[in-house]
Amino acid sequence: VAVGAAGAAAGVLAGAGLSWATAYGSSLACGPAAGVCAGAVTVALVGYGGYKLYNGGWKQLKGSFGRVFSSQTASVGDALTVGATLGGVAYGAGTSFGRGAALQRAVVENGARTGLAHREAIREVLVGSAQAPPGTTVLAPRGEALKNVLVDEEAAGGLQSYKNLTAKDFSSASDPRLEQIRRIADRDNREVAEALRVALAKRGIENVEIQQRTKSAASILGKLQETPGQTIGGVKDLSGIRINIKNVNQPGFKQHDEIMAAIKEVIQTNKIKDYNQTPNEWGYTGRVHAFTESQRGVSSEIQVGSRELSQFIEAKFMTNSGKLVEVHDLTGYKGYLYGKPLPQDLQTRYTQLIGEIGRANGAGKNAAEVPELKAGIQAFQRDVQAFLNGLGASP
Amino acid sequence: MSDTDEGPWQLWGLDTFSNDTYRVSCHGTEAECLAAAREYLRELEEQQPSELSGGQDGIQDRLYIVGPNGVRYLYERVLDA
Numbered sequence: 096v097a098v099g100a101a102g103a104a105a106g107v108l109a110g111a112g113l114s115w116a117t118a119y120g121s122s123l124a125c126g127p128a129a130g131v132c133a134g135a136v137t138v139a140l141v142g143y144g145g146y147k148l149y150n151g152g153w154k155q156l157k158g159s160f161g162r163v164f165s166s167q168t169a170s171v172g173d174a175l176t177v178g179a180t181l182g183g184v185a186y187g188a189g190t191s192f193g194r195g196a197a198l199q200r201a202v203v204e205n206g207a208r209t210g211l212a213h214r215e216a217i218r219e220v221l222v223g224s225a226q227a228p229p230g231t232t233v234l235a236p237r238g239e240a241l242k243n244v245l246v247d248e249e250a251a252g253g254l255q256s257y258k259n260l261t262a263k264d265f266s267s268a269s270d271p272r273l274e275q276i277r278r279i280a281d282r283d284n285r286e287v288a289e290a291l292r293v294a295l296a297k298r299g300i301e302n303v304e305i306q307q308r309t310k311s312a313a314s315i316l317g318k319l320q321e322t323p324g325q326t327i328g329g330v331k332d333l334s335g336i337r338i339n340i341k342n343v344n345q346p347g348f349k350q351h352d353e354i355m356a357a358i359k360e361v362i363q364t365n366k367i368k369d370y371n372q373t374p375n376e377w378g379y380t381g382r383v384h385a386f387t388e389s390q391r392g393v394s395s396e397i398q399v400g401s402r403e404l405s406q407f408i409e410a411k412f413m414t415n416s417g418k419l420v421e422v423h424d425l426t427g428y429k430g431y432l433y434g435k436p437l438p439q440d441l442q443t444r445y446t447q448l449i450g451e452i453g454r455a456n457g458a459g460k461n462a463a464e465v466p467e468l469k470a471g472i473q474a475f476q477r478d479v480q481a482f483l484n485g486l487g488a489s490p
Numbered sequence: 491m492s493d494t495d496e497g498p499w500q501l502w503g504l505d506t507f508s509n510d511t512y513r514v515s516c517h518g519t520e521a522e523c524l525a526a527a528r529e530y531l532r533e534l535e536e537q538q539p540s541e542l543s544g545g546q547d548g549i550q551d552r553l554y555i556v557g558p559n560g561v562r563y564l565y566e567r568v569l570d571a
Contacts, residue, residue: 306544313530314510317503396507
């Protein structure tokens with residue numbers, strides 16, 4: 096244990112100063128003389144482990160350690176990660192630290208036996224780890240070249256080299272490129288949101304709240320998997336900002352228009368969906384969506400609407416078993432997490448009420464100021480609760 | 491915590507902003523799934539901090555526990571638990 100801890104410490108120290116791309120790239124410089132490459136391979140993998148730790152990847156490392164040192168099935172990727180971290184630079188001196196180091200040797204020996212160039216041997220083993228359980232970071236088949244631009248992309252802050260990647264290029268949500276994409280998008284998200292705050296303040300628009308989020312790495316992968324062929328460049332809301340109007344007090348969606356004018360000062364919109372002018376097929380209205388893409392290649396969506404509309408759309412209800420559900424997920428409008436959708440008449444009322452809230456806002460009123468609408472919302476929410484109560488204790 | 495390709499208990503994410511759903515992980519038991527949800531919510535809190543996203547009442551991703559026999563519910567956050 097003491098030796099392992101020392102090896103891990105050495106590995107982390109050696110790795111912290113390296114990027115994955117740099118370390119991995121250094122291993123590719125090796126030729127077929129496998130033995131000579133052992134040190135470089137170790138440094139590369141230590142760099143990889145260090146990179147993951149340095150970038151908040153403890154979860155993946157922890158998972159790898161857990162699988163290797165338990166009765167669970169460990170993947171090659173797990174063992175390499177653990178072996179590289181524990182083995183540290185000491186591997187070059189011939190010290191063995193269990194399965195990880197043994198697999199590192201296997202890489203070397205396999206390369207020598209089969210006559211593969213060392214880089215191919217490494218790649219073969221790492222790509223083979225694509226069978227690893229979810230949560231294990233592995234290299235995708237097309238990943239090699241992309242790894243080499245990881246650092247440059249980070250420095251440039253752009254997504255251009257990633258734009259054509261699809262779900263096939265990622266084997267899990269813990270692929271570091273997804274995290275890098277998220278980080279780059281997050282930079283845009285924060286900059287645009289801050290610029291919007293300034294622009295709104297300059298115009299004296301204070302009756303708003305701004306919410307912002309960058310699509311999570313797992314969500315980005317989920318979006319790619321949802322539609323075959325979907326590319327990173329095709330995801331239109333890597334960065335999302337919602338501007339909620341707290342109190343609607345002007346008719347004709349004038350507040351929406353003033354906010355949109357401020358938005359246009361900050362970004363160059365490439366598309367605007369004005370659902371106040373044209374509700375969608377199921378009646379969604381009350382919001383304007385603006386889209387843009389920055390020089391970094393980050394796509395952003397900005398939504399402008401009343402806060403009460405957001406609150407109605409995403410209202411939560413309690414089931415008999417004490418669990419929460421969101422009304423939107425009780426409907427058929429992309430909500431399929433919940434197994435028992437609302438009866439059709441309630442779903443129809445849901446969309447009608449969204450439309451009525453939008454129309455009330457267009458008349459310069461909040462829903463609470465329109466007695467029939469207020470009563471309609473209360474009745475709807477009462478009926479949804481009654482429906483859930485009628486389901487019994489499950490779910 | 492066991493995280494497998496298949497499992498009767500699944501952790502799903504819901505991107506509230508776009509209304510997109512995505513599978514996070516699969517587990518053998520509800521307890522493991524809840525533990526994964528707790529951990530993933532901590533990650534989300536780093537990726538989509540509540541002070542910017544509005545948290546679980548704003549546009550931070552929601553988490554759903556999906557289990558056998560139609561069990562599906564929104565994970566309630568207990569960040570400090």
